[in-house]
Each structure stands twice: as structure tokens, then as C-alpha cells.
Amino acid sequence: MKPTILLALMAFAFCLSPAAAQTAPAPVSKGYAAVNGLKMYYEIYGTGDPLVVLHGGLGAIEMFGPTLAALTKNRQVIAADLQGHGRTADIDRPLSYEAMADDVAGLIKSLGFKKADVMGYSLGGEVALQTAIRHPEAVRKLVLVSTAFRQNGWYPEVLAGEAQMSAAAAEPMKQTPMYELYEYVAPKPEDWPVLLTKLGNLLRQDYDWSKNLAALKMPVLIVGADADAVRTSHTLEFFAAFGGGQRDAGWDGSGRPSARLAILPGTTHYDIFMSPGLVAAVVPFLAAP
Numbered sequence: 001m002k003p004t005i006l007l008a009l010m011a012f013a014f015c016l017s018p019a020a021a022q023t024a025p026a027p028v029s030k031g032y033a034a035v036n037g038l039k040m041y042y043e044i045y046g047t048g049d050p051l052v053v054l055h056g057g058l059g060a061i062e063m064f065g066p067t068l069a070a071l072t073k074n075r076q077v078i079a080a081d082l083q084g085h086g087r088t089a090d091i092d093r094p095l096s097y098e099a100m101a102d103d104v105a106g107l108i109k110s111l112g113f114k115k116a117d118v119m120g121y122s123l124g125g126e127v128a129l130q131t132a133i134r135h136p137e138a139v140r141k142l143v144l145v146s147t148a149f150r151q152n153g154w155y156p157e158v159l160a161g162e163a164q165m166s167a168a169a170a171e172p173m174k175q176t177p178m179y180e181l182y183e184y185v186a187p188k189p190e191d192w193p194v195l196l197t198k199l200g201n202l203l204r205q206d207y208d209w210s211k212n213l214a215a216l217k218m219p220v221l222i223v224g225a226d227a228d229a230v231r232t233s234h235t236l237e238f239f240a241a242f243g244g245g246q247r248d249a250g251w252d253g254s255g256r257p258s259a260r261l262a263i264l265p266g267t268t269h270y271d272i273f274m275s276p277g278l279v280a281a282v283v284p285f286l287a288a289p
Contacts, residue, residue: 051075155229
């Protein structure tokens, strides 16, 4: 694996070690939901309206660390491990945004919620977006963090790095805290090369969901880093697809779009999910009527 992607992965690996679990609150409950042939692991924190939180690629619930604690002050947070990640064992199907979105919708239903807010970061953001596209009736509000709705929304060097992800990277990446966490929590740690292979196959696929955005009627918050792996121009295009940045909102705010945009200063793709600014942007958005 070239240094580009390996260094990028190492940049946020520190928060994916077993020690990262120490920064998260204790769940009030946890378990596995049987959805689409998958036993999907989840943990529930706090009380209030439900918010489903989805981690990034090669991550797990632990990725959000202190962000979880801050979000649970006013919400019932349901953090889940996606297919093949964390404590959710892989099954005999490829990784796809659509299938994982169906899993999330199934989780919401299995927990007895008619609707839930859904927040996803990176890979989890794409899954959250597909959940809203495929199951709009299940999503009340949508938060997309460092997310692209089209593959070329990522910088070319990021795509080049993702193209290298395969089983060949499994052995060198065993030296990272990322693998340390996977080995610590995964039901079958020997599936590490399988996860890298499946994730690499997914990330190499072209996608463009621009035609699906106009149909989304729920409020959307788009969050990016000012030094993100997603192109800033793409994030602005994302906001524009929901009517943002098209005109002056007016002195009374009557021209404000339903979508919101937050670009967090001093952050990158590899630390935005731990930023206090993320919570500061998300909490008021979720609390708004």
C-alpha cells in the first residue's frame, strides 16, 4: 500500500484503539438486531428522540469517542457497527451502500422506532444518504459528515489511495491501532483481509446519486472539514442541491433553505468526527422544529 493511503489511515487510527472506548459513555443497552440475514451490533446511549450514528470505513462505534457522550445529553443515540465492521460479523454478500442502508432501516424498525434521525461519517455518511434515498419514511433528519454524493467528489489522491485497498494491505495494516481495535472486538479477527477486499471493491465502484437528492424532503445538515478529503466545491454543490447558497435569506430569514451547511475550521477528514465543532453544529440542527 502506498504511503498516501497508509498515512491517512494512520492519522486517525489513534482513536480506533481499544483505549478509545474509554472516552465513550457506558451504553444503557446493547445487542444484535437480525436484519437482512445480518446480526447487526448496536449500542444505545442516553434518552430522548432517537439518533442513529454510523461510523466510517474500517471503523466501529468507538470511532466517535467523546462525540457520543456529547450527543447523548439530549438524544437517545443508537450507534451501530456496519456489515463486517466492529462487532458485526460479515456475511456472504458484497459490501454495498444500498445493502447497508437497508440494514440501517431494518435496525430502526427492529428497535420499534417509526422514524429516527440518521447521522453518518464518510462511508457511514454514504450509507446514511442511501438510507434516506431508499427509506425516506424512516429518516426524520439527516446529518452527512465528510460525505460525497458522487465518487469524483473525493480528491483524486484519495481515490487513488482507496483503489489500493485489498487483501495485500492486510498484513502491513496489522501494525496499526485500527487493526488492534478490530482484533479486539471482531467476532472473527481472521476476516480482516476479507473486510479490506470487500471495502476496496466497494470504494472502486463509480457512483452518482445527484438525481436522487431532489426527492429528499427531510431537513439535511451537511458538515465538512476545511481541509477535508471531500472537495470543498463538491460540498458546496451538495448544499446547493438542497437549495442552499442560491439567494439572500432576507432580514427575517424567510429565504433560508431547509438544508444547513457547516464547514468546521481547523479540521480534516481524519479528525472531524472527534471535533467539538461537530457537536456544536449537529445539536441545534436536531433540536430545531
